[in-house]
Amino acid sequence: MPTLIDRRGPSRRAVLGGIGAAGALMVSGAAVLNPREAWGLEVSALKPETMRTLIVMARDIYPHDRVPDRFYAIAVKPYEAAAAKDPATKTLIEEGVVTLDTLAKAKHGTAYADLGWEDQRVAVVKQIEGGAFFEKVRSGLVVGLYNQEEVWPIFGYEGSSADKGGYIDRGFNDLAWL
Amino acid sequence: MSAPFDLNDDSVVVIVGSGAGGGTLGTELALKGIKVVILEAGQRHNMEDFINNEWDSFAQLAWTDMRTTSGSWRVHKNFPNLPAWIVKAVGGSSVHWAGASLRLQEHEFKTHSTYGGLEGANLLDWPITLKDLEPWYAKAEDRMGVTRTNGIPGLPGNNNFKVFEAGAKKIGYKEVSTGRMAINSEPRADRGSCQQIGFCFQGCKSGAKWSTLIAEIPRGEATGNLEVRPQSMVQKIEHDASGKATGVVYVDKDGKTQRQKARIVAVAGNSIESPRLLLNSASNMFPDGLANSSGQVGRNYMRHMTGSVYAVFDKPVHMYRGTTMAGIVRDEAGFDTKRGFVGGYEMETLSLGLPFMAAFLDPGGWGRSFTSAMDGYVNMAGLWIVGEDMPQETNRVTLNTGVKDQYGLPVADVHFDDHANDVAMRSHAYKQGTAMYEAVGAVRAMPTPPYPSTHNLGTNRMSEKPRDGVVNKHGQTHDIPNLFVSDGSQFTTGGAENPTLTIVALALRQADFIAGEMSKKTI
Numbered sequence: 240m241p242t243l244i245d246r247r248g249p250s251r252r253a254v255l256g257g258i259g260a261a262g263a264l265m266v267s268g269a270a271v272l273n274p275r276e277a278w279g280l281e282v283s284a285l286k287p288e289t290m291r292t293l294i295v296m297a298r299d300i301y302p303h304d305r306v307p308d309r310f311y312a313i314a315v316k317p318y319e320a321a322a323a324k325d326p327a328t329k330t331l332i333e334e335g336v337v338t339l340d341t342l343a344k345a346k347h348g349t350a351y352a353d354l355g356w357e358d359q360r361v362a363v364v365k366q367i368e369g370g371a372f373f374e375k376v377r378s379g380l381v382v383g384l385y386n387q388e389e390v391w392p393i394f395g396y397e398g399s400s401a402d403k404g405g406y407i408d409r410g411f412n413d414l415a416w417l
Numbered sequence: 418m419s420a421p422f423d424l425n426d427d428s429v430v431v432i433v434g435s436g437a438g439g440g441t442l443g444t445e446l447a448l449k450g451i452k453v454v455i456l457e458a459g460q461r462h463n464m465e466d467f468i469n470n471e472w473d474s475f476a477q478l479a480w481t482d483m484r485t486t487s488g489s490w491r492v493h494k495n496f497p498n499l500p501a502w503i504v505k506a507v508g509g510s511s512v513h514w515a516g517a518s519l520r521l522q523e524h525e526f527k528t529h530s531t532y533g534g535l536e537g538a539n540l541l542d543w544p545i546t547l548k549d550l551e552p553w554y555a556k557a558e559d560r561m562g563v564t565r566t567n568g569i570p571g572l573p574g575n576n577n578f579k580v581f582e583a584g585a586k587k588i589g590y591k592e593v594s595t596g597r598m599a600i601n602s603e604p605r606a607d608r609g610s611c612q613q614i615g616f617c618f619q620g621c622k623s624g625a626k627w628s629t630l631i632a633e634i635p636r637g638e639a640t641g642n643l644e645v646r647p648q649s650m651v652q653k654i655e656h657d658a659s660g661k662a663t664g665v666v667y668v669d670k671d672g673k674t675q676r677q678k679a680r681i682v683a684v685a686g687n688s689i690e691s692p693r694l695l696l697n698s699a700s701n702m703f704p705d706g707l708a709n710s711s712g713q714v715g716r717n718y719m720r721h722m723t724g725s726v727y728a729v730f731d732k733p734v735h736m737y738r739g740t741t742m743a744g745i746v747r748d749e750a751g752f753d754t755k756r757g758f759v760g761g762y763e764m765e766t767l768s769l770g771l772p773f774m775a776a777f778l779d780p781g782g783w784g785r786s787f788t789s790a791m792d793g794y795v796n797m798a799g800l801w802i803v804g805e806d807m808p809q810e811t812n813r814v815t816l817n818t819g820v821k822d823q824y825g826l827p828v829a830d831v832h833f834d835d836h837a838n839d840v841a842m843r844s845h846a847y848k849q850g851t852a853m854y855e856a857v858g859a860v861r862a863m864p865t866p867p868y869p870s871t872h873n874l875g876t877n878r879m880s881e882k883p884r885d886g887v888v889n890k891h892g893q894t895h896d897i898p899n900l901f902v903s904d905g906s907q908f909t910t911g912g913a914e915n916p917t918l919t920i921v922a923l924a925l926r927q928a929d930f931i932a933g934e935m936s937k938k939t940i
């Protein structure tokens with residue numbers, strides 16, 4: 240995991256602090272931490288709460304229960320660099336997250352990422368569907384999430400094959416259940 | 418004199434584009450002793466450099482120069498600047514194609530006569546018949562090593578085919594096989610046999626699949642009569658005061674503008690770039706663009722009626738293993754209006770890797786409906802439907818003067834609306850594809866919308882009469898005798914079949930015609 244900061248052994252307080260719908264994701268200082276998966280992600284251009292919300296939103300848009308948080312974090316991590324480089328992107332993302340939280344608080348009195356049920360959060364996301372912020376995050380995820388080679392085995396996709404001699408001796412016609 | 422040729426050598430045939438049409442024409446002319454310069458916009462890659470990764474390969478091969486879209490097709494909504502998924506590289510889209518090599522059917526050369534008047538459809542009979550083209554089809558099949566022709570055995574079926582075949586037979590289809598494929602099932606023509614790699618769309622790394630890059634152009638170059646100049650983007654075709662083409666202006670790999678003189682110019686840049694080049698070549702003498710006295714340049718854009726059906730089973734399929742498209746049902750390809758539409762369609766096995774499945778299964782889709790389908794990826798089987806779409810005058814490639822490319826030239830805008838016949842045929846095909854998979858236990862079937870177009874056709878169509886089209890039965894423009902069109906934009910109508918074999922057959926036929934006319938000194 241070179242793209243995320245390795246933070247093994249988080250403090251007991253941080254672990255116990257991991258409540259709410261964001262699951263194991265918590266904010267500590269300038270970082271988003273996931274003690275269960277033993278990683279952390281430091282941000283400076285975006286607020287750490289914003290990055291945490293983006294990770295939650297990424298999973299709500301493309302929920303795969305077998306895919307760990309770190310892959311969602313990797314998928315949205317480029318927005319930190321983009322925000323650092325481009326003020327308009329930073330504004331789009333920070334304001335997008337504020338909108339999500341405002342909508343969630345109006346309905347439930349809780350920030351979006353802390354809503355307990357996916358259905359509740361998805362109902363909030365649906366309210367911004369089609370908008371610039373939503374489309375930026377969603378379209379970015381199509382490549383950012385599904386093009387991670389480490390994710391492919393979870394879906395049973397084997398990736399590159401010519402370097403292994405193709406499938407001529409590796410099961411191109413091994414289906415036997417018909 | 419042998420290649421390379423001088424810019425001022427006005428005895429050469431200049432071909433714009435090196436794909437199935439241009440690469441074949443150039444090679445065949447060179448084999449006949451005629452000097453040829455092919456100007457190719459893209460780079461030249463070796464097959465070893467092709468990449469087994471969908472997005473990386475897309476970055477390496479795809480034509481991603483700016484284009485715009487309009488119309489009611491879903492591609493405009495989801496991929497507004499990617500109307501077509503075609504290649505910018507030596508070999509053109511023959512690097513990317515799946516290999517399906519089918520002849521058009523007899524009646525598909527005579528759609529106006531066969532289908533009759535159909536509101537909104539600009540149907541026209543081809544100026545040639547199947548019988549006219551048969552000798553060149555035979556030559557093309559031999560040259561490309563098409564399976565199930567010339568005694569070449571069919572390819573073995575992969576897992577995706579097994580599911581497809583079982584489902585097809587279960588619902589009563591009879592014409593089911595691994596098809597006629599220009600992919601070696603055994604070593605032939607100095608190329609090895611298919612290693613079942615998959616990634617046929619990303620450029621075949623074993624060389625089993627025919628492409629002009631590996632199977633034609635090197636043969637042409639070996640004669641000393643063919644020079645291919647990669648990274649040479651043609652801007653304009655020039656003509657003299659008599660209206661004869663004199664050469665082309667292009668930007669070379671170093672960004673320098675060059676002028677290559679020519680005895681004959683042949684345009685083979687695929688059905689978006691070819692009309693764009695003719696339109697961008699407008700002059701005082703030809704204010705509406707070259708070869709456009711009919712006003713048909715860019716019109717009648719066809720993309721085949723397409724779509725996919727993916728289905729999830731309760732057991733693994735691993736559809737991506739092996740040849741991407743070796744599987745076909747032909748029972749729906751004929752003409753039978755009882756189904757509620759004219760024309761017919763083929764169903765062919767198809768798979769996408771996980772990254773492209775995410776992009777194309779339901780573009781813009783999200784949430785559990787989408788992701789639960791993706792979760793079923795390893796248990797998925799897939800097929801592509803390809804059928805005849807109706808030519809419509811308003812489906813067209815025009816110049817978008819408000820948007821310029823990296824050279825400052827107006828980009829192509831591709832406008833497309835489905836004809837009611839296209840919609841009826843697609844609905845039928847979705848139903849049949851779904852029935853096939855459900856017959857063998859699919860738990861969920863997904864009618865998937867058309868991808869950005871791979872079969873781009875018709876924008877410089879063949880016609881008997883000059884007023885109805887752009888080129889005659891030899892692909893020679895009606896207006897300018899030494900200007901030819903040599904790609905799929907010549908197609909009068911699209912047929913139900915994958916177009917490459919017909920493009921190659923037409924190029925071989927055109928080469929014979931050009932050689933004959935050159936020796937008669939008529940051009």
